[in-house]
Amino acid sequence: MRTTFNIQVPGYASTLMPRLGPFLTPVAGAPSGCTGTSARVTGPIRATGLRSLQIGGMHLDLPLYRLPSAAVNAVLQESEALIPDVGSLEALLTRPCGWQWWSAVQDIASQPSRAGGVPTGPLQQTAQWQPGETYVTMNRDWITVTLAFDVHTTHMAGTHDTVIGVDVGQTPLAVALGDQFRSVLPGLPPLPAMPLGVPEAAMRLAQVAVYGAARQQWENLFALMLPRASLIAVEQLDFRGLQARFQQQCHDHGINDATLAWLPQLAREAGVQIARVEPAGTSRLCPICVRPGDRQGAILHCATHGALDAHDVAAHWIRRLGELQQLNKWQAKCTARRSR
Ligand SMILES: [Zn+2]
Incomplete structure (x- = not known):
């Protein structure tokens, strides 16, 4: 199934957005569920280690360890961390x-x-990051980056x-x-x-x-x-x-x-x-x-x-x-x- 995860970028919305502008295409509605105007990321995007996401030529300081295990793993695999x-x-x-x-x-x-380090063992789960479905939502005070994943889950009978x-x-x-x-x-x-x-x-x-x-x-x-x-x-x-x-x-x-x-x-x-x-x-x-x-x-x-x-x-x-x-x-x- 397709699942999304929101990460808030602390502060500086007004200085970051003009620089991100060339790599963004506005969309209707905010996939993050947050209030604010949203845009799809159309420029090149990759994760760099556990600490930042590179959108276009720009580094966003996002603690990627704040993703669930499967999602962290997917981002790392996509990005030769x-x-x-x-x-x-x-x-x-x-x-x-x-x-x-x-x-x-x-x-x-x-x-x-x-x-090229890819975690194994407990962190190894099946998920695929969809960099083409990464959205940026701007609020007055912060930026939310929404990452999309295809997650392969086994449904527990409950x-x-x-x-x-x-x-x-x-x-x-x-x-x-x-x-x-x-x-x-x-x-x-x-x-x-x-x-x-x-x-x-x-x-x-x-x-x-x-x-x-x-x-x-x-x-x-x-x-x-x-x-x-x-x-x-x-x-x-x-x-x-x-x-x-x-x-x-x-x-x-x-x-x-x-x-x-x-x-x-x-x-x-x-x-x-x-x-x-x-x-x-x-x-x-x-x-x-x-x-x-x-x-x-x-x-x-x-x-x-x-x-x-x-x-x-x-x-x-x-x-x-x-x-x-x-x-x-x-x-x-x-x-x-x-x-x-
Ligand atoms: Zn009592």
Whole structure:
């Protein structure tokens, strides 16, 4: 099937667009689903390693590691990527970041690049990038690049009979709750401090590794959740407060991509509905007696029901809000039909 992935280019829309202009042909509608004017890329396009996309004669600094595995692989194959020691990078990506992690990052970064590197093993999936269907959408403040892929997927036979609510955080990274379903993503352990004067290549690999570790957790959750879910309710996330701290930022990018870009695509493919709900207050109301409790850290204290896991409580209400949203949509549809 054809699937698309959006990557936001940070800032500078007004300076980038005039330079990209000669390589773009305007199209009606935005394939990205974002607001703004869209154009198809008609000039030469290739990915250069994990860090940028070259459109016409121009480099866009796009972190391509923010693609799902299959898509990253496709872009790399299309572009004869230059990656230092692919095997070690891969090992780093699939391993939680812990002690010795920082020196491993520096070791890989100090190795000479090799041409034509194509990842193997866990990153090897079947997808084909369609560079001819790459779109650029300009918003007032940012540029979104939409990449299209033909993905060959095997459909898992699923029951699709459970409504699942997902509470997103840092530690845990996520709690997913359904009728007979509960799954917790632990999140990343704290990293050793970054020494000053770190080489840029090491910084970049470190970002890839932190993001990759978070991504691995999301991919595990999706694999468990999608065959069972009929509806997945997830928080409407707000990334305006994206923090500057290094690990936090990579972590947040992982949450952003997992919930906004991959989940909707994977869900559509699996025939699972998605509801996005307002999470405010969901961790502070007792799910049994529906009275406000006292939240202290990860625990919600209910006067009647005692100590409850606040993340489970949030996932419970997010699930209920998702159901309610579907009911409201359905009632609006029925009412409109009746009034005709
Ligand atoms: Zn209670």
